[in-house]
Amino acid sequence: MKPIFVRGVxxxxxxxxxxxLSVVLFVANDRVEPIxxxxxxxxxxxxxxxxxxxxxxxxxxxxxxxxxxxxxxNKVLMEQQLLMSERLQRFEHLRQENVRxxxxxxxxxxxxxxxxxAEVMEVASxxxxxxxxxxxxxRTGVYVGQPVVDAKGVVGQVIEVNxxxxxxxxxxxxxxxxPVRVTRNDVRAIANGTGDIxxxxxxxxxxxTDIIAGxxxxxxxxxxxxxxxxxxxRVMSVARDDGQSYAVINAQPLAALDRIRYVLLIxxxxxxxxxxxxxxxxxxxxxxxxxxxDVQSEExxxxxSASQNPEVxx
Amino acid sequence: MSAHIANGxxxxxxxxxxxxxxxxxxxxxxxxAWRPDWLLMVMIYWGMALPHRYSILTAWVLGVLLxxxxxxxxxxxxxxxxxxxxxxxxxxxxxxxxxRWQQTLVIAIFICIYHLIVYWTEFVVVGDSAFSTDMFxxxxxxxxxxxxxxxxxxxxxxxYKVR
Numbered sequence: 115m116k117p118i119f120v121r122g123v124x125x126x127x128x129x130x131x132x133x134x135l136s137v138v139l140f141v142a143n144d145r146v147e148p149i150x151x152x153x154x155x156x157x158x159x160x161x162x163x164x165x166x167x168x169x170x171x172x173x174x175x176x177x178x179x180x181x182x183x184x185x186x187x188n189k190v191l192m193e194q195q196l197l198m199s200e201r202l203q204r205f206e207h208l209r210q211e212n213v214r215x216x217x218x219x220x221x222x223x224x225x226x227x228x229x230x231x232a233e234v235m236e237v238a239s240x241x242x243x244x245x246x247x248x249x250x251x252x253r254t255g256v257y258v259g260q261p262v263v264d265a266k267g268v269v270g271q272v273i274e275v276n277x278x279x280x281x282x283x284x285x286x287x288x289x290x291x292x293p294v295r296v297t298r299n300d301v302r303a304i305a306n307g308t309g310d311i312x313x314x315x316x317x318x319x320x321x322x323t324d325i326i327a328g329x330x331x332x333x334x335x336x337x338x339x340x341x342x343x344x345x346x347x348r349v350m351s352v353a354r355d356d357g358q359s360y361a362v363i364n365a366q367p368l369a370a371l372d373r374i375r376y377v378l379l380i381x382x383x384x385x386x387x388x389x390x391x392x393x394x395x396x397x398x399x400x401x402x403x404x405x406x407x408d409v410q411s412e413e414x415x416x417x418x419s420a421s422q423n424p425e426v427x428x
Numbered sequence: 429m430s431a432h433i434a435n436g437x438x439x440x441x442x443x444x445x446x447x448x449x450x451x452x453x454x455x456x457x458x459x460x461a462w463r464p465d466w467l468l469m470v471m472i473y474w475g476m477a478l479p480h481r482y483s484i485l486t487a488w489v490l491g492v493l494l495x496x497x498x499x500x501x502x503x504x505x506x507x508x509x510x511x512x513x514x515x516x517x518x519x520x521x522x523x524x525x526x527x528r529w530q531q532t533l534v535i536a537i538f539i540c541i542y543h544l545i546v547y548w549t550e551f552v553v554v555g556d557s558a559f560s561t562d563m564f565x566x567x568x569x570x571x572x573x574x575x576x577x578x579x580x581x582x583x584x585x586x587x588y589k590v591r
Contacts, residue, residue: 125483125484125514125517125518128483128484128485128510128514129484129510129511129514131484131485132484132485132487132488132506132507132510133507133510133511135488135503135506136488136503136504136506136507136510137503138503139492139501139502139503139506140501140502140503140504140549140553143501143502143553146502150496150502153493153496154496154497157493157496157497160448160449160452160497161452161497163449164449164452164453164454165454167453167454168454236454237452237453237454237497238451238452238453238454238455238460238463238497238498239498239499240498240499240500240550241461241563242500242546242547242550242554242558243499243500243554245499247499273499274499281499288555288558289554289555309558310558
């Protein structure tokens, strides 16, 4: 039997080596980040390849959409756009007022930051963590720690980037914390993920703190990672149990974390200087006034989530 | 002879590559929890068939690559793969000669052990991972397709005379 002679080192030795190597990786977790990044750049074509079946399904759904479906969808979008542009008109007024007031106070004025729409790639992630993969990487300028939002609220932050893809840690992951404040009374807290996709909690909040169910939590801008004013979650329950030293506060993330498809990557420090493309208003019969068009073209790149918070500032 | 070995090596790595693709392939929400451990099964097969060529360290490297693909802490799956393949190597003679149902059962137990090791190490290294019996669902689905994987890989091995 050949194998007996080619037998090299023993299994025990190999296992010990593997265990030692694993422990080294655990301990040096942060230092091996560059290696991990280059490995993941090399392997990212695999992710694109694995994404192909899902992308094909999407494509066929688009290609097979009937005229009736498209016109129905178009109608809904038209209505939505009308509502949004009405809101934008009010927002524009508030914004100017805010700029004037801030000028009076001598406070810096919030600039519109650069944003890029990214698509969530359908690839498997560690089942014990809450992660998604986006189809943008260092080539677009994505960086570790970058905030990610969707139409309704904060999604999470980038924790790993390579050439073509990046990985986002969702706000619901148990290792994620985000500084928030309550819009009603500006109480500050830190919202920690629980590992449950539709639940985050506020830890170490004194029982006397004024937080009630239904309160809206927005980013406070403290911690210098997330820009101020993006909605994060809504408080679902507040329990003040005598046996506990702190109030137990659960909140539900506003972003639809379980079915996100498109998200916005934000560069808070970079001003938005991409030429604003006005939405072709000629085709849109619902917009008639000149002022509405101006507002439309001026704010075309603004997210709805930002428009809900006129007092956004840096 | 060396060209022959190189050819065999290529075949093995291609099967492992396909296993990796299946492992990270997107699945519908309902099926995601039932995702069979393709990569581990392919590795167990080669560890059983060619224990002196593909064993613990190969498994460790694959596990680390899988960690990179899944965005997990590096080394978690490397460790789990290495431990499972070690168990396979200890018993490869017996495993090869087990009747079909018994082999399937043992593989299912190995996969349960694999998921437990991954859970424990994630718990120790990352902390706060929630325990749920859902993590054993892949063992059931893997059990159901193990024989098919085994048959497929054995055919490939015989066809390309991988030794």
